[in-house]
Amino acid sequence: MASNNGTASNGADSAEAQGAAKQQLRAIVERIERLEEEKAALAADIREVYAEAKANGFDTKALRQVIRLRKQDLSERQEQEAILATYMHALGMLEPGE
Amino acid sequence: MASNNGTASNGADSAEAQGAAKQQLRAIVERIERLEEEKAALAADIREVYAEAKANGFDTKALRQVIRLRKQDLSERQEQEAILATYMHALGMLEPGE
Amino acid sequence: MASNNGTASNGADSAEAQGAAKQQLRAIVERIERLEEEKAALAADIREVYAEAKANGFDTKALRQVIRLRKQDLSERQEQEAILATYMHALGMLEPGE
Amino acid sequence: MASNNGTASNGADSAEAQGAAKQQLRAIVERIERLEEEKAALAADIREVYAEAKANGFDTKALRQVIRLRKQDLSERQEQEAILATYMHALGMLEPGE
DNA sequence: TCGCCTGATAGTTGCC
DNA sequence: GGCAACTATCAGGCGA
Numbered sequence: 031m032a033s034n035n036g037t038a039s040n041g042a043d044s045a046e047a048q049g050a051a052k053q054q055l056r057a058i059v060e061r062i063e064r065l066e067e068e069k070a071a072l073a074a075d076i077r078e079v080y081a082e083a084k085a086n087g088f089d090t091k092a093l094r095q096v097i098r099l100r101k102q103d104l105s106e107r108q109e110q111e112a113i114l115a116t117y118m119h120a121l122g123m124l125e126p127g128e
Numbered sequence: 129m130a131s132n133n134g135t136a137s138n139g140a141d142s143a144e145a146q147g148a149a150k151q152q153l154r155a156i157v158e159r160i161e162r163l164e165e166e167k168a169a170l171a172a173d174i175r176e177v178y179a180e181a182k183a184n185g186f187d188t189k190a191l192r193q194v195i196r197l198r199k200q201d202l203s204e205r206q207e208q209e210a211i212l213a214t215y216m217h218a219l220g221m222l223e224p225g226e
Numbered sequence: 227m228a229s230n231n232g233t234a235s236n237g238a239d240s241a242e243a244q245g246a247a248k249q250q251l252r253a254i255v256e257r258i259e260r261l262e263e264e265k266a267a268l269a270a271d272i273r274e275v276y277a278e279a280k281a282n283g284f285d286t287k288a289l290r291q292v293i294r295l296r297k298q299d300l301s302e303r304q305e306q307e308a309i310l311a312t313y314m315h316a317l318g319m320l321e322p323g324e
Numbered sequence: 325m326a327s328n329n330g331t332a333s334n335g336a337d338s339a340e341a342q343g344a345a346k347q348q349l350r351a352i353v354e355r356i357e358r359l360e361e362e363k364a365a366l367a368a369d370i371r372e373v374y375a376e377a378k379a380n381g382f383d384t385k386a387l388r389q390v391i392r393l394r395k396q397d398l399s400e401r402q403e404q405e406a407i408l409a410t411y412m413h414a415l416g417m418l419e420p421g422e
Numbered sequence: 423t424c425g426c427c428t429g430a431t432a433g434t435t436g437c438c
Numbered sequence: 439g440g441c442a443a444c445t446a447t448c449a450g451g452c453g454a
Contacts, residue, residue, distance in 0.1 A: 055194075058181045062195055065174045072167040073431090076160055083156045092407045094432075096415065097160055113386045120248045121255065121390065150414045157415065175450085189452080190312040196429095211295050214288040254377045258370055258391055265366040269444095272359045273436075279352045286437095290443085292349075293356055367445095388447080 084090045099107065118124045182188045280286050378384050393401065412418045 054184065055186070055191075058177060058186065058191065059194060059198070061177050062174055062191075063198070065170055065177065066195075069167055069170040069174070072163055072170065076163045076167070079156060079159050079163065086152065088153070088156065089407055091433075092404070092411055093156065093160075095408055096157065096411050096417075097164075099412070100157075100161070100415075100417070110386070113383055114389055117251065117386050117390050118393070120251050121394075123390075123394070153411065153414050171450090178451090187312065192429095192451090193308070193312055208295075211288075211291040214285065214291055250380065251382070254373060254382065254387065255390065255394070257373050258387075259394070261366055261370045261373065262391075265363055265370070268359050268363040268366065272356055272363070275352060275355050275359070282348065284349070284352065289349075289352065289356075292353060293360075296353070296357070385447090392446095 080090050080093065083093060115124060115128075119126070119128075178188050178191065181191055276286050276289065279289055374384050374387065377387060409418060409422075413420070413422075
């Protein structure tokens with residue numbers, strides 16, 4: 031890929047255009063990589079909080095479930111449970127009144 | 129569930145201990161939810177960069193491939209070398225410390 | 227829930243349809259559980275091979291690395307080539323069909 | 325790596341030993357790869373059953389949950405629910421009597 | 423816009 | 439009993 035020489039010409043997909051695309055591409059890649067780096071750092075922080083909680087005697091599995099449920103809409107959760115109950119009933123895993 | 133706060137009487141699993149655990153639980157949940165919120169915001173930022181790139185004519189699939197490649201790149205070659213070394217070691221072609 | 231068996235009356239979600247769905251559900255669950263059982267057996271076989279290898283002095287970590295390498299090997303190089311091609315295409319250095 | 329010439333000598337970690345290890349390694353790798361192939365085939369079968377069920381109108385998410393629950397010991401499941409309830413109560417997500 | 427599919431994440435299991 | 443590898447689940451992105 032050639033570097034941009036600062037002047038434009040009328041050639042379609044010219045060397046200049048490619049050089050510009052290259053610069054743009056670099057910028058995009060850098061921005062994304064920076065953001066992903068920060069995102070990974072936050073993921074690490076979250077893991078650390080769970081680890082600390084575990085060290086204090088909390089059940090991390092239950093903790094994660096709580097977080098998940100708080101995120102989930104209540105009605106949706108009830109719907110899920112209704113479907114599950116229907117299936118379990120069909121398999122005889124629950125009694126009619128249950 | 130969690131640690132005692134030092135002012136409680138010696139009753140095992142006393143009301144004080146339970147209250148402390150409850151406060152700790154709240155704190156943990158809040159910290160995690162806050163961090164996940166920030167993480168989600170970053171994910172949104174990343175999506176936005178891709179969308180903007182796409183609007184500028186970039187192929188997002190290619191972009192993602194480039195990002196992935198750059199992430200793997202170094203670690204990839206390092207793993208290749210690690211595999212070779214471990215393989216040779218397993219066959220007694222290298223000494224343990226080598 | 228599922229398809230009608232052709233002999234039922236035209237009542238929507240009739241007792242017949244529900245019974246059919248129930249039978250279908252049972253069949254599905256049984257098939258899946260059977261397949262998972264076989265899958266678990268194979269996983270046990272694999273573990274056994276590793277254990278035997280270890281007993282013969284092989285480094286299981288190295289073995290796993292070798293297996294992983296052989297699995298990636300071909301697909302890896304193919305992906306590398308795909309990335310390069312897509313990258314060049316994204317920068318207009320290759321025509322679509324190329 | 326040298327091939328095995330069929331004769332033994334007294335050299336520790338001799339070429340013969342290495343050749344034998346090589347043959348053994350090949351055999352192990354082949355066995356594992358064969359088993360993993362079969363395992364992958366079963367995984368594909370399972371995916372297919374789920375896909376078929378989905379095509380017949382079943383909710384695969386609920387289906388997976390049913391399978392999981394049937395695998396899980398009942399008492400263990402009750403224990404999980406008890407822990408969860410305790411946590412949710414502590415966060416005010418459930419009323420005392422609930 | 424919806425459904426599919428791949429990539430990221432959480433859970434489980436086996437090993438040390 | 440903790441850690442690490444592997445597996446299954448889930449959510450977001452892509453194509454029809």
